[in-house]
Every structure is written in structure tokens, then in C-alpha cells.
Amino acid sequence: MGDKPPAFAGSRDWIGTVEAALCVDHFFGVPCKIVHSPRGSGLAGQVGALYAHFQGGGGPVMLGGDADSSSKGLLGVCSVPAGPHLLVLDPHYYRGAEGLGREGMQAAGWVRWQGLASFDPASFYNLCLPQFRRDAGDGAGEN
Template identity: 50%
Template structure:
């Protein structure tokens, strides 16, 4: 069994209307398995976090793939050249979509936002996703190229925030409170995303066990 922290978003401050991921997941981050991916592995780690949710809530017999296994899948799908295997090239939301479809036969919805100050336009879609599917969301951008997991949405009047689970943390496993205090897990207001960056969001179209009829 993994010794990674579970559901690191729990116990965050709540105000207004909040909608969260439904079901358990593990927090994957830089160096969490001893493999040094600092500076380029954030997309892989967020994908692994989503895969851990899949394992716990959808397909128990499918293990969470390693970074190298993720690269091999993308090469097999001919999305990447053979030289991609063993490289330090990053992946984004589109590659995450391909791997999830390959491993779990689950389609993903990709939402493209032209620039950060237009993120308000996708809040209703994210709320609907967490209500009807409950799976974690992957978010990446071009200028703000660091990938991150989105585990919830907060709507308070005309303001909205996304619950970010950041894979860039390096260190031994700590408590949820430590991660919250250091900002590795946080509510991030839409105005704090870069207006100059586009963003892609990957929404796995699979329902958590608790939402299945």
C-alpha cells in the first residue's frame, strides 16, 4: 500500500458554496517515490494523483503508472517519438487525456481558456463536473506552465476560487495542515491566475462510486 497522504484537500477553510472531488486519492508530488523529477514532472505527478483516484474509485486492478510507464504509453500511442522515453520533457492536459483513455477507457473533456482573466467562464462547467462526476481535474497553461490538480470550486457571490493541489512540493510526507500552511494545497482566487497565460483543463468523464446508480 502507498504511504502517500490521502485527500490532502480535506480540512481547508470553507465559505460560500463549495464543490469538491468525490472519493479518495493520493497526493503525488516531486520525488514522492524517490524519482527526481524536479523542474519538469508536475504534469506526470498530477496524472498519477488522478490515476490513484481511478484505482480507488473506478478500476481497482489498474496500478498507478510510473513516470517512465506514462512516457512509454505516449510513445505506443504515437503521440511522442521513441526519444521521449526516459526524457525530461513535460506533459500537459492533452497527454493526460490520452493516458487516461488508454488505461481506463475513460474519455476526458478538454476545456480551453484563452487567457487567465477568462477563467470565470468555466466555473459553471467545473461546478457541474464535481456535482455529476466528482473526479479530479488537471490544469495546465503555457506561460503559467506548471500543472496542478483542481480538487474543488468555491463560489462566493461574484468571486470564485479553485482548490489547487500543487505537485511541486519536495520533501518527506507531512500533515495536511503543513501542506495548507505552506500553500501547497490552497484556494486560489481566479484573479491570481496569470492573465497572460492560456489554460487547458482535463476533466475525466467518469463518476465516483458514490455517485453511481
């Protein structure tokens, strides 16, 4: 795309959530909304935006941080008496693991419900919410 030096292509260097948003927009024509939480403890303030995103038909959300450098894919959100939980898919999931079934994928740690209290309170987090467009013929306009 031209935003990195030529040596980046083919390297094992990482990209962040902002770069992932640029790639999704550039290669797939899907713009993304970046939501920044300066502290992990502030993720609770983003639960409403996540509910709205998923209830509106939004797809997986990319989540990355600084001190918490383990990238995450978010597939859903729920509230339970213990507080909000995010359905996290490890983005390193590989297609061969699909034979494990739901229980096997959970047991292997590929997918799990993770409470907000378990996120690093000192880490900042960026959420990348793909903004899928609804078909103009359905009367809903754009999402």
C-alpha cells in the first residue's frame, strides 16, 4: 500500500490495529472505525459501542494494545452478573483446528469468553470495527 518501507513486505514484522484498518479498507473496500481506550480499565466504556456494532450486523472486531501485546479478535459481547465479557478468538487460529469442534476449540484456548477485569488495566487498546455497508436496496441505507 506504500505506508511501509519496501523491506516490510515479506518480513515477520507486526502491524497494529490502525494498519489492519488501513489494509481492510484498501484491499476489501470496507472502511473501519477505530475506537481508542487509553487504559484497559476504560474498555467498559466501549461495551455499548460493541453491542451496537454486533447487533447492527457488524463483523469481527480487531483488538490490540501496547502493554498487552496479544492481539485479539472479538466475536461478541455479553453482560453477566460478574460484568461484561468479550467473546475472544485468537487471531492465530488456523484452519486445521476446525476439526476440534466447539468444545475442543474452547479447551485449546482458540475461543473463550474473557471478562473485562482480565484485560491489562495499564495497557491502551485500539478496537477496529469494520463498517459494512448494507445493500442500498433494502431500505436501510448505509451502516
